[in-house]
Amino acid sequence: MSNPNWPPGQGQQQPGYPPQQGYPQQGYPPQQGYPQQPGFPQPGQTPGYPAPGYPQQPQHFAPQQQGYPQQPGPYGQQAQPNQYAPPQPQPGGGPIPQGAGRLAIETKFFVLNWIFFLTGPAILVDGVERGRTWGPTFVDVAPGRHLVEVYTRWLWRHGPSALPVEVQAGQTIPVYYASPVMMFFRGAVGHVPQKFPGMVAFVCIIGVVILLFLLNIVLLASLSSV
Numbered sequence: 001m002s003n004p005n006w007p008p009g010q011g012q013q014q015p016g017y018p019p020q021q022g023y024p025q026q027g028y029p030p031q032q033g034y035p036q037q038p039g040f041p042q043p044g045q046t047p048g049y050p051a052p053g054y055p056q057q058p059q060h061f062a063p064q065q066q067g068y069p070q071q072p073g074p075y076g077q078q079a080q081p082n083q084y085a086p087p088q089p090q091p092g093g094g095p096i097p098q099g100a101g102r103l104a105i106e107t108k109f110f111v112l113n114w115i116f117f118l119t120g121p122a123i124l125v126d127g128v129e130r131g132r133t134w135g136p137t138f139v140d141v142a143p144g145r146h147l148v149e150v151y152t153r154w155l156w157r158h159g160p161s162a163l164p165v166e167v168q169a170g171q172t173i174p175v176y177y178a179s180p181v182m183m184f185f186r187g188a189v190g191h192v193p194q195k196f197p198g199m200v201a202f203v204c205i206i207g208v209v210i211l212l213f214l215l216n217i218v219l220l221a222s223l224s225s226v
Contacts, residue, residue, distance in 0.1 A: 096140065101167035103139040105131070107150060109179040110196050116152055116179060124149040143169045150177040150189055159187030159197070 096102050105123055109116040123131035123139075126146055131137035132153070146167060151160035159180040165173050178194040179187055181202045188194035 096170055096172070099143070099169050100140045101143050101169055102172040103141060103146070103148060103165065103167065103175055104172050105137045105139065105148065105150070105175045105177065106193075107134050107137070107177045107179070109134065109152065110181045110199075113179065113181065116154070116158075119153040121177070121179070122151055122153050122157075141167055143167055148175050148189070150187060152179045152187065158183065159185060161187035161189040163189045163191075 103125065107121045107123070109121075117134070120132045120134060122129060123137055125139050125141060125148055127149075130139045144167065145164060147162060147164050149160070149162045152158040161177060163175060165175065167173050174191055175189065176191070176193050177187055177189045178196050180197040182198040185198040185201075188197050
């Protein structure tokens with residue numbers, strides 16, 4: 001026969017046992033979550049904004065340091081000129097003095113006359129010597145008419161030549177001188193590059209010498225065969 005008191009109901013205790021507390025039948029109570037730590041966004045919260053209920057932390061920004069000016073890039077930007085760069089030498093002997101003109105005198109000699117490299121030319125402007133080196137020589141003069149004289153220095157004045165020039169203020173007048181190849185020829189001077197005087201005679205003389213040398217060889221060969 002079944003016991004109507006078994007199993008013991010809620011609120012009943014068995015004899016000899018301490019009273020037991022029953023468990024709730026309606027489920028567990030809701031758990032208390034951990035408080036949200038500052039700095040981590042809550043679900044549904046946009047990063048970077050403070051969480052609700054927390055005071056916004058003041059943001060401190062370090063002051064921007066004043067550095068050197070930024071240099072322009074190499075692409076698509078024009079570099080600024082260096083204000084402290086040393087002045088570059090200008091072609092033509094530098095700038096012409098205000099109110100003056102310039103004579104750009106170019107002298108040369110024939111390469112086989114190598115001895116003239118040691119003696120050099122003599123450049124005179126209005127009777128005053130202004131240079132003694134081969135190549136370009138720049139002479140600043142006053143505006144007006146001037147006489148340029150050039151010769152090759154040797155035991156005597158070799159290949160002298162002269163050219164009158166008219167110079168205006170701020171103007172550069174080119175003068176070209178070519179020393180003669182042979183003696184007893186005058187030098188060539190003008191406003192355009194000059195050819196070496198006596199070159200035709202020099203080539204003819206060299207040709208005659210070579211021809212005579214070949215004739216001597218032929219003559220010696222014919223005499224030896226007899």
